[in-house]
Amino acid sequence: MTGFVSTEEWVERGRAARQxxxxxxxxxHVVSADRPDPVALMYASDEGRDADLLPLKYERMGVTPFTxxxxxxxxxxxxxxxxxxxxxNVQLCGDMHLSNFGVYASPERNLVxxxxxxxxxxxxxxxxxxxxxxxxxxxxxxxxxxxxAATSAAVRTVAESYRRRITELAEMNYLSIWYExxxxxxxxxxxxxxxxxxxGKQLEAGLAKARGKTHAxxxxxxTEVVDGNxxxxxxxxxxxxxxxxxxxxxxxxxxxxxxxxTLSADRAHLLERxxxxxxxxxxxxxxxxxxxxxxxxxxxxxxxxxxxxxxxEAGPSVLEPYLRKSAYRHQGRRVVEGQRLTxxxxxxxxxxVNGIDQSxxxxxxxxxxxxxxxxxxxxxxxxxxxxxEICGVGLAxxxxxxxxxxxxxxYLGSSDKADRALAEYAEAxxxxxxxxxxxxxxxxxxx
Numbered sequence: 298m299t300g301f302v303s304t305e306e307w308v309e310r311g312r313a314a315r316q317x318x319x320x321x322x323x324x325x326h327v328v329s330a331d332r333p334d335p336v337a338l339m340y341a342s343d344e345g346r347d348a349d350l351l352p353l354k355y356e357r358m359g360v361t362p363f364t365x366x367x368x369x370x371x372x373x374x375x376x377x378x379x380x381x382x383x384x385x386n387v388q389l390c391g392d393m394h395l396s397n398f399g400v401y402a403s404p405e406r407n408l409v410x411x412x413x414x415x416x417x418x419x420x421x422x423x424x425x426x427x428x429x430x431x432x433x434x435x436x437x438x439x440x441x442x443x444x445x446a447a448t449s450a451a452v453r454t455v456a457e458s459y460r461r462r463i464t465e466l467a468e469m470n471y472l473s474i475w476y477e478x479x480x481x482x483x484x485x486x487x488x489x490x491x492x493x494x495x496x497g498k499q500l501e502a503g504l505a506k507a508r509g510k511t512h513a514x515x516x517x518x519x520t521e522v523v524d525g526n527x528x529x530x531x532x533x534x535x536x537x538x539x540x541x542x543x544x545x546x547x548x549x550x551x552x553x554x555x556x557x558x559t560l561s562a563d564r565a566h567l568l569e570r571x572x573x574x575x576x577x578x579x580x581x582x583x584x585x586x587x588x589x590x591x592x593x594x595x596x597x598x599x600x601x602x603x604x605x606x607x608x609x610e611a612g613p614s615v616l617e618p619y620l621r622k623s624a625y626r627h628q629g630r631r632v633v634e635g636q637r638l639t640x641x642x643x644x645x646x647x648x649x650v651n652g653i654d655q656s657x658x659x660x661x662x663x664x665x666x667x668x669x670x671x672x673x674x675x676x677x678x679x680x681x682x683x684x685x686e687i688c689g690v691g692l693a694x695x696x697x698x699x700x701x702x703x704x705x706x707x708y709l710g711s712s713d714k715a716d717r718a719l720a721e722y723a724e725a726x727x728x729x730x731x732x733x734x735x736x737x738x739x740x741x742x743x744x
Contacts, residue, residue: 304703311707314383320714323424324721326729327380335372335733336740342371342615346587353534354586359741363440363673365734366433367394368583370417371615372733373429376726378619382422385704387696388638391417391616392584393426394433398688399670403478403642408508410479410687411640412695413670416585418635419614419623423696423705424719428726430692431455431719434685435727437673447678451685452723456716458689460709466697467706474697478641479690487690488683506669515665516603520575520594527600529577529592538577539591549573552650553593556661559633559648568646571595571604585609589657592664605664606646610657627651629660639695 343351358368366373370392390397390412397414431452438448466474519536520527529538541549550573557565575594580586589610596603611628623631629649637643644662651658671684696705709715 302700307701307703308707310385310701311704314385314704314708315710318381318383320708320710321718322381323428323715323718324725325380326376326722326725328376328729329379332379333375335369335736338372338375339369339737343587345612347589348587350534350580350587353580354583355741357583357586359738361440362731362734363433363437364583365737366436366730367396368586369733370429370584373432373726374417374425374615374619376729377425377428383424383708385423385701385708386420387423387426387701387705388635388699389417389419389421389423389426389616390415390639390692390695391419391421391426391614393429393692395430395437395684395688396433396670396673398691399668401644401668402666403480404645408481409641410484411642411691413640413668415632415636415639416609416611417614417616418632418639419616419620421616421620423701425616426692426696427456427459427719428722430688431723432726432730434681435723436730437676438681439727439731441673441676441678443678443681447681449720449724451681452720453716454682454685455689456719457713458686459693460706460715462690462693463697463702463709464706464711466693467702469702471700474694474702476641477694477697479687479694484687487687512604512663512665513601515605516594519577519592519605520603526574527594527596527603528575529594535580536577536592537579538575541576546573548653549576549593552653556648556650559630559650560646564645571597571602579607581607581609588612589652589659591659593661606661607664608650608659608661610652611649611660612658627658629658632660638699641694641698 343354346354354368358365374391392414393412397412398410399413400408400410401413403409434451434455435448438451443451466477469477516527520529522528530536531538553573557568560568572595573593574596577592577594579590579592581590591608593606593608594603595606611632613628614623614631617623625631625634627649633647633649636647644666647660647662649658649660671680676684693702696702
């Protein structure tokens with residue numbers, strides 16, 4: 298994905314990939330003879346996490362087959378690696394399901410919709426992201442009890458919208474692709490063309506809710522004033538303040554300076570005006586529970602100028618055993634560089650640093666900056682296809698950022714062969730997820 302590649306060469310790569318692997322092959326879910334027991338693999342992948350938080354992780358995963366799917370990217374990574382792949386590599390999200398899209402604020406304070414989780418990012422075959430995304434709609438539809446026809450239509454919509462958009466992007470010049478983003482106008486146009494007016498009203502309500510998630514609101518929600526000082530609330534295990542000695546705070550501020558060095562000079566200069574005044578452990582997500590995640594409370598120009606940053610532990614991608622290792626030795630940098638390459642616009646404070654004991658690696662970003670996302674547990678059936686359309690378009694844009702849209706478009710072609718194959722795969726892997734979920738719940742019942 299580096300260096301100049303002509304359009305003709307991109308196209309030829311797509312043609313060669315289709316010769317080596319037919320589009321029908323995209324439907325195959327290969328179950329290897331030595332496929333690991335899913336529960337054993339889960340426990341193995343959780344080694345090194347905070348043991349006291351693992352029961353909470355398993356509780357969150359056990360709610361539905363969809364929450365199980367969200368929390369177990371390692372199993373899907375293994376299964377994807379067993380089959381043939383196109384070798385048409387892009388910067389993968391790595392854990393591409395429908396809940397890993399959302400809206401957030403650009404540096405210009407406009408809302409954009411994009412992929413918003415890159416913990417597993419790594420270069421790899423484009424269809425791995427696409428397969429995980431279409432499957433997430435199949436699993437969610439089953440979990441919610443949507444009709445088979447409605448669920449199938451949503452899955453097909455993801456595949457079709459991705460294919461159509463990547464074909465359009467293949468005709469655009471590189472700078473146009475780089476500046477491409479899904480802002481409010483783009484979202485409204487997609488919804489207006491494909492959904493009823495009620496869906497548009499729900500979209501606007503969601504955007505309005507995201508606009509309200511500011512730093513001031515985050516600070517007000519997560520902190521309190523104790524003896525005249527602003528401190529994080531205590532709400533264990535979700536939010537647990539950490540007592541620090543003066544020496545440890547000095548070390549934290551030293552690491553904070555190191556983190557600032559990973560930002561551009563102007564943003565580092567801005568952040569120099571803030572100081573750390575408190576720190577807490579915060580549990581986030583489903584699959585991330587048990588990894589070290591901290592929130593830092595920063596104060597700038599007085600007690601009303603507050604900023605909340607999140608420091609999230611980064612380990613090797615779940616894709617790494619099956620692909621080349623990251624070019625970056627620091628796992629936090631792997632996440633940051635993958636996000637910067639893939640997102641249309643990224644958090645201005647996105648950077649990386651080692652922990653106090655130097656044994657763990659983290660990436661940092663703002664905790665709340667007008668961020669929001671669709672709630673799959675509350676999404677009405679009427680909204681699923683419009684949302685599937687938006688996600689397919691968004692993933693195509695993300696994959697096109699690093700180049701290669703023409704090779705993917707050439708491989709997928711203009712017919713619906715790939716769409717049908719991917720829909721077939723989604724159903725097959727949703728069946729597999731149901732079996733794995735049943736095994737997980739049986740193991741939990743025995744423990």
